[in-house]
Amino acid sequence: MxxxxxxxxxxxxxxxxxxxxxxxxxxxxxxxxxxxxxxxxxxxxxxxxxxxxxxxxxxxxxxxxxxxxxxxxxxxxxxxxxSPTGFDVMQALAKARRADARMALVTHGDTPPEIRRFLAAYAIDVACESYRSAQDAENLVLDLRDRGIDTVVGPGLVTDLAARAGMRSVFLYSRTSxxxxxxxxxxVAHAMRREVGRRTRLDNLLQHLRDGVVAVDAEGRIEAINRRLLTALGLADAARVVGHPLLDVAPALDGLLPAEGEDVVGRVHGVSYAIHRGPLGGDGTSGGTIFTFQESRAVERLDRTLRSRQGAQEFVARYQLESIVGDSEAMRRVKAQVRKYATSDATVLILGESGTGKEMVAQSMHQMSRRKDFPFVAINCGAFSEALLESELFGYEEGAFTGARRGGKAGLIEASHRGTLFLDEIGEMPSSLQSRLLRVLQEREVVRLGSTEPTRVDIRVIAATHRTLAEGVEDGSFRADLFYRINILSIALPPLRARAGDILPLAAELLAQAASRDGALAQRLANRDAVRKVLAPLEDALSAYRWPGNVRELQNVIERVAVEIAHMPGKNGREWKLTLADFEAIAPELFGAAHDARGNPSLRQLSRSAEADQVRATLNEFGGDRDAACKALGISKTTLWRKLNGKR
Known part of the structure; x- marks a missing residue:
């Protein structure tokens, strides 16, 4: 082989x-x-x-x-x-020595002093001569012949010249030398190859850096340079500049390079760079220098990224689909939609009255999506003034307005990068901001206030509203193009009165949650059976009430019940118990809805209202498509009209 x-x-x-x-x-x-x-x-x-x-x-x-x-x-x-060794010299002189011969030792360059000392110590009569060039050697050999030298000891050139001059010669070099x-x-070759390998690895490292990098020696000559900096300096090939002074091949850097350990900002061919200078060697003693050129825009983008990551810890989804209580047909349909839509990145519009759990649905969808490990950022578009909402959503640069934070601030759109942005009550967003939001949804980039540079964002948008946005489009309060951009996937949440079978289980869950937060309450509500037993007298009233505040209102009622239970004293050592009269005192609105004598709606009226609410929810689910809604409900368009108007 x-x-x-x-x-x-x-x-x-x-x-x-x-x-x-x-x-x-x-x-x-x-x-x-x-x-x-x-x-x-x-x-x-x-x-x-x-x-x-x-x-x-x-x-x-x-x-x-x-x-x-x-x-x-x-x-x-x-x-x-x-280099001939001392042994070589002694061996050659011994070979050349004769009783009547006169000898000369000829070396290239000065005769080593140790050889002169050796010859003097042993009283060896040898003329020591040296030469610098081939011509010197030829002249020297002829001069030695004229001086009566019989034998010449020296390198090959000298011995060949001596032989041609008719003199005896002895070759100085040996196998050992x-x-x-x-x-x-x-x-030397192995050391060079190791150095070449080290330089190759260094060069590969430099080529993969995002910043421009150049290493120079103590004299300012280029030792290594990466492609990014070559491009920035307008240079074509590293092989053509390595070994040349940096300022000779890149005169644009003259006056820009910082002192040792400093950072400066300078412009090279119209681009702004942060330039850093540091020692090339780890101990700072090599005499070499390394310069890094980081584009100013890249520094700004990195700063924005770091701000977003730091803020991401604050934006976490807490609810999962299992957190949503309800087994009614309407809620089973909602949960099925959540599971299906979680696999998509398309924008979702959640419709429903205030208090129906729109954010819980949005968080559940985020938790089931591929974005679950990234931020869930929520903002209520109706809770801020127009100027404040703009700065919160889009962020701002330093000095963008009076009172702007030093260094600027990343907006919530940037903070939701790679995650989900939940825009609650999007129907309340001012018209001037709707156009800016539309561009974010179309281009997936955001421009901070006071900035001209867009920042790319990868977000999934979920919007929610209690308003009928189609009506807002008709009256001009909501942009039609934004409506069609956000109304890609739609989920209609039914009001609580339309899911009467879920009310008691939901009330029990809320009371159990209150018990988990209050030790005194937990002692009296040890398990779910105890919770259901307490709420049993309320079942008819809970089902009959219209719940205009939906789940949020139910939660308020249950909180009142929890406080009453926690502070109710025992009676003569017997087990405590809430009576119907106690409940009427705690939540009188529930019982007012159940008695026609008090002038409130009858159960028949409540039933008609609940049917109308269910029809509206189904219409919202199908984006106002009456044919689709009728098919889902199993009714005709005439019946649909009657139900919407509260008629039988």
Whole structure:
């Protein structure tokens, strides 16, 4: 199987003459550790080969003497220069020494001082010379010959020149020094590849940042830059700017860059940025710097998002479908609609008289939807003045009006992002705000007061009203386009008088809830049987009463009953008990409705009224479609008209 060479370092050993042969000999031992090529070139030719754009470039170059020094200053890859060891020098001098010979040790660059000390210590008569270039080496060898030097010890270039000059020569480098250079080259190559991997990961990280980022070295040259900043600066390719001074390639930044650790706001090509400067190294000692460019609009959007998330904890739905008490046909139909509509994101319009539980239905729908983990934001459109409702719904920027909060404020529409916005009593919304709400529903974006930048919102809208919006459209108090936008799905809640069978169970539930909040009451109402027993005398009166305030009014009556029970003293140690007279004193309106002698409606009149209410609720459910309502009720249009007018 062929070895995988993709991860192995590429090392080029550049040398001529004797050094080339030594490279070939030693290089065979590194066949399994590196892709090693011996390049028999020198000086300009070697530079041209290394820097050629065709083919793969080496990771590291190994060279010796003047050739290695020449390459080191002219190529863009690391160059490891072979350094002869003290043992190499001693071995070469021993090989060259003869009784009557005069020797010279020639090295590239200055002769190492330790070699001079060694020669002096052992009284070895050797002339120490050095050269800088090939021409220096040629002139030096000829000069040594003229001075009577018989033997020259030096690198390959020098020994070749000495041989051509008729002198004896000894090659200075050994297998050990070449192997040591190869080991150093391998370490450098591995270190470089680790650095390349680190830089690649850093570059990948930078490319995925939403902000513009550039890292520069101590001299201000670009080390890394991401695409977002390249685009902002109008630059095409990172490869063309890396290694160049930042201010040279992006003169628009001149005068904008902040001091260490500071933040400034500046405009680059017409866009405003928050610019931060920090040290590139974790300890601050690397000398490098990193600049981040965050678009000012992004900062504002982030601030809005954080405000919305902080506020989201305040907007929680408390009721579930199980919280709605009622098993009448009308309520079973309502609950079925809630389950069905909860799966949709379409806008829902809930119709019903005040106190019928419209918000409970809205919260139940939210709890069953995919938005249940996000805010449920409710606002009563009829509870605020026009100016206050506008600021509450849409939010405002700092300085938008006198008294505006510093930093501005996110509106309830923004606060309901990803959740549900419940607009109670939408029929009371001023006409001027209806058009702004319509745009929110159409475009799913909101513009704060005092701002020109829209903020995208993902919301589900549930609206509720006790008014007949179709009549509001006819008289001009409600926009027709908004009505059709919110009246996509519709739920009509029946009034309490139209669900007489639910009244007693609902009253029992309300009394049980009151007992759970009051310890004294809980002692007297230990279980549901006790609750039902207490309310039994009220059954006829509860069923006969019209309940104009619906469930809210029933809750008020039950609260009065609860207070009376909690504070009723026992009689001679016997069990306490509420009489019918007690109930008449607690809730006289109930009993007034049950007795014709007091001038109130008779049971027959109440029955007719309840039928009319049921017909109206069904009409609302079908959006005023009389044919559909008649079909659902199983009556003719003539009967429908009679029922609506309280006739038999």
């Amino acid at each position: 062929k070895a995988d060479t993709a991860a192995r370092p590429r090392i080029w050993a550049v040398g001529i003459s004797r050094l080339r042969d030594l490279f070939m000999d030693v290089g065979a031992e590194y066949a399994d550790r590196a892709d090693l090529d011996v390049i028999a070139l020198g000086y300009e030719d070697a530079v041209a080969r290394i820097e050629s754009e065709t083919g793969e470039r080496p990771d590291v170059v190994v060279g010796g003497g003047s050739n290695g020094a020449y390459l080191k200053s002219r190529v863009s890859v690391p160059v490891v220069i072979i 070449v192997a040591s250079a190869f080991e150093t080259a391998l370490e």
